[in-house]
Amino acid sequence: MEKLKMQTPDITNRNIEQIASLFPNVITETKDEKGNIKKAIDFDLLKQNLSNVLVEADDERYRLDWPGKKASLLKANTPITKTLRPVREDSVDFDNTENVYIEGDNFEVLKILQESYLGKIKMIYIDPPYNTGTAMIYNNDFSINEQLYAKELGAVTEDGIKMFRNTNTDGRIHSNWLSFMYERLVVARDLLTDDGIICLTIDDYEISRIWMVLDEIFGEDNHLGTIAIRNNPAGRSTAKGVSITHEYALFYGKSDNSIVGRLPRNKNQIDRYSEKDEKGHFEWVNFRKPGSKKEESPKMHYPIFVSEENIRLPDMFWDSKKSEWVLNEQPAKNVNIVFPIDDEGKNRRWRWAVKRFKNEIAEIKSKYLKDKWHVYLKSRIPNNGVLPNTWWDKKEYPSTAYGTNLMKTVFGELQIFSYPKSIYAILDSLRMMAESKDSLILDFFSGSATTAHAVMQLNAEDGGNRKFIMVQLPEKTDEESEAYKAGYKTIAEIGKERIRRAGKKIKEELEEKNMQLKLGEEATDINNLDIGFRVYKTDSSNMKDIYFRPTKLEQQSLFNTVSNIKEDRTPEDLLTQVILDLGLELNLPIETKIIHGNTVFIVQTNALVACFDDSINFKIVDEIAELKPFKVVFKDASFHDDKDRINVEERFKRLSPETVITVL
Ligand SMILES: C[S@@+](CC[C@H](N)C(=O)[O-])C[C@H]1O[C@@H](n2cnc3c(N)ncnc32)[C@H](O)[C@@H]1O
Numbered sequence: 001m002e003k004l005k006m007q008t009p010d011i012t013n014r015n016i017e018q019i020a021s022l023f024p025n026v027i028t029e030t031k032d033e034k035g036n037i038k039k040a041i042d043f044d045l046l047k048q049n050l051s052n053v054l055v056e057a058d059d060e061r062y063r064l065d066w067p068g069k070k071a072s073l074l075k076a077n078t079p080i081t082k083t084l085r086p087v088r089e090d091s092v093d094f095d096n097t098e099n100v101y102i103e104g105d106n107f108e109v110l111k112i113l114q115e116s117y118l119g120k121i122k123m124i125y126i127d128p129p130y131n132t133g134t135a136m137i138y139n140n141d142f143s144i145n146e147q148l149y150a151k152e153l154g155a156v157t158e159d160g161i162k163m164f165r166n167t168n169t170d171g172r173i174h175s176n177w178l179s180f181m182y183e184r185l186v187v188a189r190d191l192l193t194d195d196g197i198i199c200l201t202i203d204d205y206e207i208s209r210i211w212m213v214l215d216e217i218f219g220e221d222n223h224l225g226t227i228a229i230r231n232n233p234a235g236r237s238t239a240k241g242v243s244i245t246h247e248y249a250l251f252y253g254k255s256d257n258s259i260v261g262r263l264p265r266n267k268n269q270i271d272r273y274s275e276k277d278e279k280g281h282f283e284w285v286n287f288r289k290p291g292s293k294k295e296e297s298p299k300m301h302y303p304i305f306v307s308e309e310n311i312r313l314p315d316m317f318w319d320s321k322k323s324e325w326v327l328n329e330q331p332a333k334n335v336n337i338v339f340p341i342d343d344e345g346k347n348r349r350w351r352w353a354v355k356r357f358k359n360e361i362a363e364i365k366s367k368y369l370k371d372k373w374h375v376y377l378k379s380r381i382p383n384n385g386v387l388p389n390t391w392w393d394k395k396e397y398p399s400t401a402y403g404t405n406l407m408k409t410v411f412g413e414l415q416i417f418s419y420p421k422s423i424y425a426i427l428d429s430l431r432m433m434a435e436s437k438d439s440l441i442l443d444f445f446s447g448s449a450t451t452a453h454a455v456m457q458l459n460a461e462d463g464g465n466r467k468f469i470m471v472q473l474p475e476k477t478d479e480e481s482e483a484y485k486a487g488y489k490t491i492a493e494i495g496k497e498r499i500r501r502a503g504k505k506i507k508e509e510l511e512e513k514n515m516q517l518k519l520g521e522e523a524t525d526i527n528n529l530d531i532g533f534r535v536y537k538t539d540s541s542n543m544k545d546i547y548f549r550p551t552k553l554e555q556q557s558l559f560n561t562v563s564n565i566k567e568d569r570t571p572e573d574l575l576t577q578v579i580l581d582l583g584l585e586l587n588l589p590i591e592t593k594i595i596h597g598n599t600v601f602i603v604q605t606n607a608l609v610a611c612f613d614d615s616i617n618f619k620i621v622d623e624i625a626e627l628k629p630f631k632v633v634f635k636d637a638s639f640h641d642d643k644d645r646i647n648v649e650e651r652f653k654r655l656s657p658e659t660v661i662t663v664l
Contacts, residue, residue: 001645002662004581004633006543008111011077011187016041023049064212066175072183075107081548082108083577084536084586085569090496092503097532098587099452100469101499103492104538106444109471110187112538115583121191121469122439124198125429125451127421131177131206178209184444185217191442195257197224197433201421203247211250218252224260226250229425230393232400249392249429261435262385263428266394273381280380287350287364287375288340294347298323300340301349304357306366306373307335313357336373338366351377388432396424407448410501416483417448417494426454430466437464446470449495453502456531460510463524467587470495470533496535503531534586542569542577543664563637565664571612574664575601578610578633582662595620606630612664614638621648625655636663 016039020027023046030040047054055061084102088094091101102109185198192198198218202210215223227249235243251260273281294301302325305314314337315328331337340348350357357364363378396402402422404415430441430451437459443451455468474490477483488494507529514523541547547564565574579586588604596617601610609629611620616638624632632652639645652659 001636001649002660003636004578004662004664006083006541006547006577006581006664007081008079009114010079011114011190013039015077019046025049064178064209064216066178067172068175068179069182072179073186076183076186080108080111081541081543082112082538083541083573083580084109084112085539085542085573086576087535087537088572090535091533092500093532094534095590097530097534098467099455099499099530099533100467100536100586101446101449101452101496101533102469102471102536102538103474103490104471105473106471107184107187108538110184110191110444112580113191113469114187116580116585117191117440117442117469118583119191119193120440120585121442122193122196122436123430123433123441124188124192124196125426125433125441125443126198126445127201127443127447128181128445129177130203131173132203174206174209177206178213181210182213182217185213188442188444189217189254192254194255195259196254197251197258197260198254199249199251199429199433201229201247201249204244207248207250214250214252218254222253222255222258224251224253224258225388225390227388227390227392229397230391231397231422231425233398249425251432260388260432263388263431264385265381269386270381273379275378277378282378282380284365284376285379287352287377288342288348289351290348292340292349294340294349297349299325300353301325301347302354302357303327303337303339304350304366304375305331305335306338306375307332308368310335311361311364311366311375313354338373338375350375388428392425392428394424394428397422399425403450406453407498410453410498410505414482414486416486416488417491420448421450423450423454423457426450427458430454430458437462438466440467440469442469442471444471446472446495447491449498449502452495452499452533456499456503456506456529460506460524460529463528465528465530467530468533469586470499474537496533499531499533507531536576536586540566542566542573547664565635565637571599571601574612574635575603575610578664579603579608582608582631582633584608595623600624602627602629608633610634611638618647618651621651622655625652625659628656629659631660631662633662633664639663 016027019041026042026046026049028040028042029037032038084104086094087103091097188198198214200210200214211226228246229249230246232245232247235245237243253259270281273283275282275284289300299318303314303316305312314331316325317328318324319326340350342348352360364375366373366375368374399419399422402424403420406423407416407420408414433439441451441455443449446452449470449472452468452470455466458464459466472492472495474492476490477488477494483494488497507526510524510526510529514526517523542565544564544566575590576586579588584603584607588607591602593600593602596619598611598613598617598620600620601608603609606627606629608631609624609627610633611624612633612635614635614637616634634648639648649661652661
C-alpha cells in the first residue's frame with residue numbers, strides 16, 4: 001500500500017522532468033543534505049547543449065531584477081505541508097455547489113491547488129493591492145524589523161498572519177511588492193489551461209514594473225493587450241499636478257491558443273442598425289467594397305441593371321481571355337448599367353460574387369442619388385459582438401458609481417468596502433477572456449468578491465455554467481469602520497456575505513424576469529443557476545510531524561501506534577486533504593454513506609472512496625471494491641497489523657484489481 005505524501009508538489013522536480021524530456025542526457029544523481037540519492041541536472045552538460053545561446057554571470061543582459069527575486073522563485077518552487085479545511089457552516093449548498101471560496105494567504109492557497117487545478121483554470125482575474133502605501137499585504141517572510149512592525153500593530157489576520165503596510169520606510173518599496181507579486185504569478189501560471197488568460201488590473205504606480213514581470217512569466221508574445229479603463233472620470237490629483245482618471249487591465253495568454261473573446265455591442269453601435277425587416281435590424285451600406293481593387297477579383301466587377309422598378313443581373317458570360325463579363329443583352333431605355341466604380345472613377349469590386357447576388361437579391365436595393373444610380377446592401381448586426389479595443393470608457397466602469405453603489409444595493413447604506421471594482425468592468429473582462437459559458441474562473445485577490453458576483457450575474461444573463469474560485473486573506477477590518485461595527489470582522493466575512501446576498505438577489509431577479517417574458521422570449525433555466533459556494537480555510541497539515549519523518553514513525557510504532565493525525569481534525573478534513581493530494585478538484589460531488597457501521601465517503605461516483613474510521617469492519621472492504629473505485633484511501637492505523645493490510649490488498653486484487661489503494 002502506498003502512503004500519501006500530504007504536501008504540495010515539489011515544482012523543482014516538475015521542472016527537472018521537463019528538462020529531462022528535452023535533454024535526457026543531462027539528468028544525473030546526487031545526494032541531498034540527509035545523504036539520500038536524488039535526481040539532479042548536470043549543469044555543465046546542459047550548458048554544452050546550449051553553448052552558443054548562454055549568457056554568463058557577468059554578461060550584460062536585458063531583464064528586470066530586484067533584491068529578493070531569486071528567493072521568491074525558490075519559494076515558489078518549494079513544497080508546503082499546509083492544507084484546506086472545509087467550513088460547512090459558512091457555505092451555501094455545500095453538497096451541490098461547484099463554486100469555491102477559500103480563506104487564506106493566496107500564495108499558500110495557489111500552492112495547495114497546484115495538483116488539483118494544474119492546467120484547469122480558463123481565466124484568472126486579479127485586482128491586487130496597487131502598492132500605493134495604503135493597502136496591506138501579507139508579510140511574506142521578508143524580515144521586517146520589530147520596531148517597524150510595532151508601528152503597524154493590529155495588522156494581523158485572524159490566523160495570526162502578520163500583515164505589512166509596504167511604505168517606503170525601509171527603502172524597498174518596489175522590491176517587496178515585486179517579490180510578493182512574482183512568486184504568486186509564477187505559481188498561478190501553471191493553473192491556467194493551455195488557452196487560458198490572465199487579467200491583472202493596476203494603476204500608474206507599478207504598471208511599468210508589473211508589465212515586465214508579466215512579460216517574463218507569460219512571455220512577451222503572449223501579451224494580448226493592455227486596456228486603459230476610465231474608472232474615475234472625476235480624477236484623482238497627484239502631487240505632480242496630474243489628475244488620474246483611469247487604470248489599466250493587462251491581459252496575457254498562457255500560449256498561442258489563448259484567444260480573446262468579443263464584447264457585446266454598445267447602444268450606439270446597435271442604434272446604427274435602425275431599419276427593420278422580418279429578419280431583424282439592419283443598416284444600408286454601399287454594395288461596393290470600400291478600399292478594394294478590381295484586379296484583386298475581376299469576376300466581382302460585374303454590371304448590374306437598375307431601373308426605378310427593378311434591380312437584376314443582365315444575361316452575360318465570363319470571357320476568361322479578356323478577364324471580363326460580356327453582355328448577351330442590351331439594357332432597355334429606362335435601364336441603367338451600374339459598375340463598382342467610385343466617385344473618383346476608380347475601378348473597385350462588389351462585396352458579393354454573382355452567385356450570392358442572385359441567391360440573396362432581396363438583401364439588395366438601388367437608389368438614385370446625386371445624379372447617379374447606387375447599389376446598397378442590408379448590413380445586419382453580426383452575432384459575435386465587437387473586437388475589444390484598448391480604451392474602455394463606458395459610463396458603468398467607474399468604481400464609485402458601479403462598485404460602491406452596487407454594494408449598497410446588496411448591503412444597504414453601509415460603506416462596507418473601499419473601492420470595490422465596478423461589476424461592469426469585471427463582466428467585460430470576463431467576456432473578453434472567454435466566450436465559453438462553462439469556464440472556471442479564479443480571483444485570488446477577491447476582496448468584496450465582485451468577481452463572484454459578476455460570474456453569477458453573467459450566468460443568469462446567458463444561462464451559462466461558469467464556476468468560480470475566490471481566495472481572500474482573513475484580513476481584519478478596521479475597528480473604526482462601518483463594516484467592523486456591523487459585525488464583519490474580516491474582509492473574508494464581507495466577501496462571503498456579499499456572495500450570499502448577491503446570489504439570492506440575482507436568483508429573485510431571474511425568477512421575476514422569467515415571469516414577465518414577452519412573446520418569443522425564452523426563460524432561463526433557474527435550476528441551472530449555481531449561487532452556492534463551498535468555503536475552505538487554510539490550516540496546518542492534518543498530519544502530525546511524524547508523518548513526514550517516516551523513520552521516526554517506525555520507531556514509535558514499535559511501541560505504540562500513536563495516531564499520526566492531529567486530534568482536532570475531522571474525517572471531512574482528512575477527506576479534503578486527500579482530495580487535494582490525489583489531484584482531484586474541490587467541487588466534486590461527495591456522498592457520505594454508513595456501511596456496516598463505518599462512515600464511507602464516495603467522491604464523484606468512483607473517483608475516490610475513503611474511510612477514516614479507527615477500526616474498519618472488513619465486510620465493507622468488499623462493498624467498496626464492488627464500486628470499482630479508481631482510488632481508495634484508509635488510515636494506516638485502522639489496520640491492526642500487516643496481516644490485515646495483506647488481507648485488504650488481496651480482496652481488492654480479486655474484486656477490483658485496477659484500484660489503487662493508499663493509506664494515511
Ligand atoms: C484591491 S482589493 C480587491 C478588490 C476586489 N476586486 C473587489 O472588487 O472588491 C485586494 C484584496 O486582496 C487582498 N489581499 C492582499 N494580500 C492578500 C494575500 N496575500 N492573500 C489573499 N488576499 C490578499 C486584500 O485583503 C484585498 O481585499
